Amino acid sequence: MRDKPVTFGHKGYIGNDVCLPCLERCSVAQQFEDNFHRKFYYLRLSVTDVCNFKCTYCLPDGYKPSGRKNSSFLNLDEIRRVVKAFADCGTSKVRITGGEPSLRKDFTQIIETVAATQGVQKVATTTNGYRMAQNVASWKQAGLTHINVSIDSLDPRMFHQITGENKFHQVMAGIEKAFEVGYEQVKVNVVLMKDLNHQQLPQFLAWIKDKPIQLRFIELMQTGEMDELFQRHHVSGVAIRNQLIADGWILKVRAANDGPAQVFVHPDYQGEIGLIMPYEKHFCESCNRLRISAMGKLHLCLFGEQGLELRDLLQHDNQEAELIARIEQQLQTKKVSHFLHDGNSGMTPHLASIGG
Structure with a gap:
């Protein structure tokens, strides 16, 4: 039980579901x-x-x-306010993304700010991993609970070809360091690309045989600047899923705040396999995530629209009710699907622009 009632919208709550002042049983919070x-x-x-x-x-x-005038990324106070508003409306998981989020000099302070927010249970990040070996211990101490690292090939030369950087061994050292400092699992993201890495499943499976790594194969997604590459390299994850099922892998049940991956486990493997297949029918039916860009815009979908400006309502602590109202109003315009399967890549120029 909380010592004091906490206000969510127009109602106050003592415990998980007791509403003041009438003490009636009702929903946990504004959602x-x-x-x-x-x-x-x-x-x-x-x-x-x-x-x-x-x-x-x-x-x-x-x-x-971008050449934007007077542009700056969200500062710590703005981050604290927007995360608090989301947490007060049911958000329990926050993933800190980029670009490369660890390029922020105050990245550790950002983790601390998010982790200190009441109601946030999971604080995750997605990183290219090049700074992990040096900094992952301080990230964990600051409150980072989950890490995703992008590694698109276990072949250093192919890694270099895909990423443009010869940093494979530094990234792998970062993963090892994460385990050393106490992370029980690291998630590794692999973007599937035909004729580049889509046939490397055997090597990846051998790697996670005795390692607590959740390997996540992500279908290549079409964005405004990547039409030609998409046509050349897109490959469906269905073939991998069929192979996994045939080999005895079993689908796990998703938690409410999990991401979109279909996660498979096998009794002979310490690691897990996740498949993210946005072109599959019904993919959007389980959508449970919203996005805030580094400039303070709300995006209802990775591919949907230009985003709704929120930053004017992040300047003072007393603006939360208005901030929540604006988000709720925009939510009523969220479409049933991203329509990628119809060939509509939306307004997003590239994945780094709003954090993937």
């Missing part, structure tokens, strides 16, 4: 929900769109500043 009854427990918070890698499927020519 972000759209017109299709999807509830949103998961916030993907971008803190920068800058990245130091040049991945072929995202920033093949490297990061280019």
